[in-house]
Amino acid sequence: MEPISWPEFAGIHPFVPPEQARGYAALIDDLETWLAEATGYDAVSLQPNAGAQGELAGLLAIRAYHDANGGTHRDVCLIPSSAHGTNAASAVMAGMKVVVVRCDDDGNVDLDHLRTTLDQHRDDVAALMITYPSTHGVYEATVADVCAAVHDAGGQVYVDGART
Numbered sequence: 001m002e003p004i005s006w007p008e009f010a011g012i013h014p015f016v017p018p019e020q021a022r023g024y025a026a027l028i029d030d031l032e033t034w035l036a037e038a039t040g041y042d043a044v045s046l047q048p049n050a051g052a053q054g055e056l057a058g059l060l061a062i063r064a065y066h067d068a069n070g071g072t073h074r075d076v077c078l079i080p081s082s083a084h085g086t087n088a089a090s091a092v093m094a095g096m097k098v099v100v101v102r103c104d105d106d107g108n109v110d111l112d113h114l115r116t117t118l119d120q121h122r123d124d125v126a127a128l129m130i131t132y133p134s135t136h137g138v139y140e141a142t143v144a145d146v147c148a149a150v151h152d153a154g155g156q157v158y159v160d161g162a163r164t
């Protein structure tokens with residue numbers, strides 16, 4: 001996060017003509033390629049230096065995924081009650097309806113409530129947004145079960161990495 005806030009990187013005008021920003025394009029392309037190689041993902045795309053902008057970009061990618069796979073009607077975004085407020089705002093901006101998933105007394109996603117909620121929205125769930133590490137600062141032990149339950153219902157998982 002620190003280097004991309006240096007003025008040498010961050011000072012560029014947001015509406016600069018692309019032909020005057022070829023060096024930035026090369027930097028971004030190289031970093032995306034390296035991150036995809038390092039992680040094993042098919043592709044990586046970089047977003048501006050703000051959590052909320054990453055959320056909106058991620059949810060728009062999820063919408064596009066559903067549109068391309070016969071899931072245009074999927075418009076429910078599940079958000080744990082512990083989430084940062086920008087999660088719900090981004091979901092609404094992406095055209096989704098927010099459904100809140102409960103957390104237990106320790107602040108972890110309530111897996112039983114998630115499963116019940118998924119049963120209610122099996123046909124229209126688009127995504128779950130999960131903060132990992134969580135809002136209370138831990139790597140929730142059930143995260144793999146949480147992701148599997150959402151995938152099983154046809155949804156995608158947006159990981160909010162603002163606490164890393």
Ligand SMILES: Cc1ncc(COP(=O)(O)O)c(C=O)c1O
Nearest residue numbers: 050051052053084086131160162
């Ligand atoms: C978990 C979480 N998600 C999203 C955000 C929003 O990030 P930003 O303020 O950079 O848009 C924050 C900000 O503190 C956050 O803590």
